[in-house]
Amino acid sequence: MIGIRTHISPPGLLFAILGLASLLVPFMTLAANRIVAGEGISVLRIAGPTITAPGVAAVTIGLAMGLIAKWTRLRLLGAVFGLAGLLWLLSRSAPILLSQAGEYARVSPAAGFWCLVVIFMLLMADALAALKPGPLMRGILLFAILVALVLVLRSGMLSDLSVLQEFSSRRDAFFSEFLRHLGLAFGSLAAAAVIGFPLGILCHHRVALRGATLPVLSFLQTIPSLAMFGLMIPILGWLGSTVPGAQAIGIAGIGFAPAFLALLLYSLLPVVGNTVAGLASTPPAALEAARGMGMTSSQRLLRVELPLGLPIILTGLRIVLVQNIGLAVIAGLIGGGGFGTFVFQGLNQTATDLILLGALPTVVLALTAAILMDILVELTRRTPEETV
Amino acid sequence: MIEIDSITKTYGTMNAVDAVSMRVETGSITAIVGTSGSGKTTLLRMINRLEEPTSGEVRINGTSTSSVKPHLLRRRIGYAIQGHGLFPHHTVARNIGAVPELLKWSRDKINERVDELLALFSMDPAEFRDRFPAELSGGQQQRVGVARALASRPDLLLMDEPFGALDPIIRTRAQKDLAHIQRKLGSTIMLVTHDMEEAISLGDHVAVMDGGKLVQYAPPAEIIARPATDFVANMVGDVERPLRLLSLISVSEIIEAGEADGEGLPETASLRDALSACLWSGRDALPATREGAVVGRVTLKAIRARAGAHL
Numbered sequence: 001m002i003g004i005r006t007h008i009s010p011p012g013l014l015f016a017i018l019g020l021a022s023l024l025v026p027f028m029t030l031a032a033n034r035i036v037a038g039e040g041i042s043v044l045r046i047a048g049p050t051i052t053a054p055g056v057a058a059v060t061i062g063l064a065m066g067l068i069a070k071w072t073r074l075r076l077l078g079a080v081f082g083l084a085g086l087l088w089l090l091s092r093s094a095p096i097l098l099s100q101a102g103e104y105a106r107v108s109p110a111a112g113f114w115c116l117v118v119i120f121m122l123l124m125a126d127a128l129a130a131l132k133p134g135p136l137m138r139g140i141l142l143f144a145i146l147v148a149l150v151l152v153l154r155s156g157m158l159s160d161l162s163v164l165q166e167f168s169s170r171r172d173a174f175f176s177e178f179l180r181h182l183g184l185a186f187g188s189l190a191a192a193a194v195i196g197f198p199l200g201i202l203c204h205h206r207v208a209l210r211g212a213t214l215p216v217l218s219f220l221q222t223i224p225s226l227a228m229f230g231l232m233i234p235i236l237g238w239l240g241s242t243v244p245g246a247q248a249i250g251i252a253g254i255g256f257a258p259a260f261l262a263l264l265l266y267s268l269l270p271v272v273g274n275t276v277a278g279l280a281s282t283p284p285a286a287l288e289a290a291r292g293m294g295m296t297s298s299q300r301l302l303r304v305e306l307p308l309g310l311p312i313i314l315t316g317l318r319i320v321l322v323q324n325i326g327l328a329v330i331a332g333l334i335g336g337g338g339f340g341t342f343v344f345q346g347l348n349q350t351a352t353d354l355i356l357l358g359a360l361p362t363v364v365l366a367l368t369a370a371i372l373m374d375i376l377v378e379l380t381r382r383t384p385e386e387t388v
Numbered sequence: 389m390i391e392i393d394s395i396t397k398t399y400g401t402m403n404a405v406d407a408v409s410m411r412v413e414t415g416s417i418t419a420i421v422g423t424s425g426s427g428k429t430t431l432l433r434m435i436n437r438l439e440e441p442t443s444g445e446v447r448i449n450g451t452s453t454s455s456v457k458p459h460l461l462r463r464r465i466g467y468a469i470q471g472h473g474l475f476p477h478h479t480v481a482r483n484i485g486a487v488p489e490l491l492k493w494s495r496d497k498i499n500e501r502v503d504e505l506l507a508l509f510s511m512d513p514a515e516f517r518d519r520f521p522a523e524l525s526g527g528q529q530q531r532v533g534v535a536r537a538l539a540s541r542p543d544l545l546l547m548d549e550p551f552g553a554l555d556p557i558i559r560t561r562a563q564k565d566l567a568h569i570q571r572k573l574g575s576t577i578m579l580v581t582h583d584m585e586e587a588i589s590l591g592d593h594v595a596v597m598d599g600g601k602l603v604q605y606a607p608p609a610e611i612i613a614r615p616a617t618d619f620v621a622n623m624v625g626d627v628e629r630p631l632r633l634l635s636l637i638s639v640s641e642i643i644e645a646g647e648a649d650g651e652g653l654p655e656t657a658s659l660r661d662a663l664s665a666c667l668w669s670g671r672d673a674l675p676a677t678r679e680g681a682v683v684g685r686v687t688l689k690a691i692r693a694r695a696g697a698h699l
Contacts, residue, residue, distance in 0.1 A: 289473030293487050294462030307477050
C-alpha cells in the first residue's frame with residue numbers, strides 16, 4: 001500500500017477531491033431574463049442521461065488521470081480530457097435548458113462549472129511545470145490554447161450561453177473596445193518606456209535625482225486607482241479648457257486622454273525602479289574592469305550595464321503590462337473605453353453576464369501578456385550562471 | 389619608461405599618496421607593496437587616471453598622461469584586478485577581445501590574438517574560446533583576466549592584487565605563469581600587493597608604501613638586506629630575512645669545483661632550495677647539475693658565506 005501511496009501526486013489527489021465535490025455544486029444557472037437572479041441546476045439535471053453520463057464520466061476520468069505523480073503526460077492529457085468533458089456538458093445542455101424555459105430566458109455556467117475549469121487548469125499547470133518546457137515550447141502551447149479557444153467560440157457551440165448572447169448583440173462594440181483596451185494598455189506601456197528608460201538611466205548616474213524621483217513615483221503608486229482616474233477629470237478638464245489647442249488633440253476631462261495619463265503615472269515606478277535596479281545589478285568588478293580598459297560611460301551602459309540588467313528591466317515592463325491590462329478596466333468609468341465599458345454598463349444594469357463580457361477577455365489578455373513577457377525575460381537571460 | 393613625478397592625491401585634508409616619485413624601466417616588473425590604506429592602490433589607479441592626481445604627473449615614454457583623454461589612455465594600458473572582473477554575459481573570446489574591439493581591430497586580427505593568448509596561458513583555444521566565465525575554474529578566470537589585459541599589447545600592464553582571490557596553490561602557479569609570460573613578452577608590469585613574499589619573488593624592483601609615502605624603492609635583495617625603515621624591516625619579517633635573501637640567489641652563483649655525494653640539484657635552483665636539501669639529507673655539500681650533468685658542487689659553508697655577504 002505504501003508503494004502505491006508514494007506514487008500518488010498530492011496536488012492530483014487534492015484536485016480529484018475538490019473536483020468531485022464541485023460536481024455536487026450547481027453546474028448551470030437558468031434565469032427568466034438577463035437581469036433577475038437565476039436558479040442553480042445540478043449537473044445531473046441539466047439534461048438527459050445520454051448527455052450527462054458521458055460528460056460526467058469524462059470529468060471523473062480526467063480527474064483520475066491526474067492522480068499518478070510520475071505519468072506527467074497522462075496527467076496533462078487528463079486535464080485536456082476533463083476540459084473537453086466540461087465543454088461537452090456546457091454546449092449540449094444549454095439549448096435543452098433554454099428550450100424548456102421562456103422566451104427571454106438566459107442560461108449560464110454556475111459555480112460548479114467554474115470550479116472545475118479552474119481545477120483542470122491547475123492540473124494542466126502542475127503537469128506542465130513538471131515537464132519544464134523551454135521558452136519556445138511554452139510559446140507554442142500558449143498559441144495552441146488561444147487557437148483552441150477562438151475555434152470553440154467561433155464554432156457557435158456555446159452561442160446559447162448568456163455571455164455570448166450579450167456578445168452577439170454587441171459584436172462591433174466588443175472589437176472596437178478590445179482595440180481601445182489594447183491601445184490603453186500598450187500605449188501607456190510604450191509611453192512609460194519612452195519616459196522611464198531615460199529617467200531610470202539618469203537616476204542610475206545621479207544619486208540626488210534618484211533620491212527625489214523614486215519617492216514621488218512610489219507616492220503616485222499608492223493613490224487608489226478609482227481616485228486617480230477621478231482626479232484626472234478636473235485636471236485634464238481644466239487643461240483642455242484653458243490651454244489653446246489642447247482640446248483639438250483630445251485633451252479633455254473624460255475620454256481616452258485622462259485614462260491614458262492615469263495608467264502612465266502608475267507605470268512609471270515599475271519602469272524607472274526596475275531600470276535603476278537592473279543597471280545597479282552589474283557586478284562591481286566587471287564595471288571597474290570596463291572603466292579600466294577604457295570604455296566610455298555610454299559604452300559601459302550599452303555593452304555591460306544594459307545587457308546584464310535587461311532581465312530585470314523587462315520584468316518591470318511585465319509588471320506594467322499586466323497591471324495596466326487590469327487597471328484599464330477602470331478607464332470605462334471615465335469614458336476612456338476598453339473592456340471596462342461593458343463592466344460598468346453591466347454593473348449599472350445588474351446584468352452579470354455583461355460584466356463577464358468585459359472581465360473574461362481582460363483576464364485572458366492579462367494571462368497571455370504575462371506568459372509572453374516571462375518567455376521574453378527568459379530569452380534575455382543568456383549567461384549560463386543564470387539559466388542553469 | 390614610466391616616470392612618476394612627485395604625484396600627490398589628497399582626499400579632504402589627508403594625503404592618500406604624498407609626493408611619490410619613481411622611474412620604472414621598460415620590460416621590468418615593479419611590485420608596489422604596503423598595508424591597506426598605504427596608498428598603493430591609489431598610486432596605481434592614478435597611472436591610468438581612474439583617479440586624477442591632485443598634483444604631479446605621470447609620463448609614459450616621455451608623454452604626460454594628462455595630455456590624452458582618460459579613456460584613450462586606458463586603452464593603451466592593460467588593467468587586471470582582483471576577482472578578475474570578467475563580463476559574465478560575454479564568452480571568453482569576447483572578454484579577451486574587449487580592448488582590441490574598442491580599438492576597432494578587424495575581426496580576424498582579434499580572433500587570431502585571442503587564440504594566441506589562450507595558447508600562451510595554456511588553455512586550448514578550441515575548448516575555451518566559446519565558454520562563459522561562469523564555466524571556468526577560479527584559476528582559469530584569473531588567467532583570462534590577465535590575457536584580456538594583455539590583448540592589445542599595451543605599453544604597460546597594471547595589476548591590482550591580481551592573485552588576491554586565489555587559493556595558495558593556484559596562486560603560486562599563477563605567479564610563476566606571470567613571471568614566465570613577462571619574460572617571454574618583455575612586458576612592463578606594475579603590480580600592487582600586500583604580500584611581501586609575492587613582491588620579492590615577482591618584482592625586479594619593489595616599492596614599499598607606508599602612509600602615502602614611498603619609503604623604499606629598490607631591487608628585492610636590497611630591500612631584504614638593507615631595509616630603509618623599521619616599517620620595511622617589519623614587512624620583510626626579521627626572522628625570515630636570510631631565507632628570503634637566499635631564495636633570490638641561484639646555485640650557479642656559488643658553484644665551486646669538486647665532488648659531492650648523493651642526489652644533485654640543478655644550478656638554476658635557489659640557495660634556499662640548496663640549504664633545505666643539505667639540512668634535510670644531513671649533507672655538507674651537494675652536486676650541482678646543468679642539464680642533468682654534474683658541473684661542480686655547492687657547499688653549506690659557501691651558502692653561509694653568501695648569506696652573510698650583505699654585511
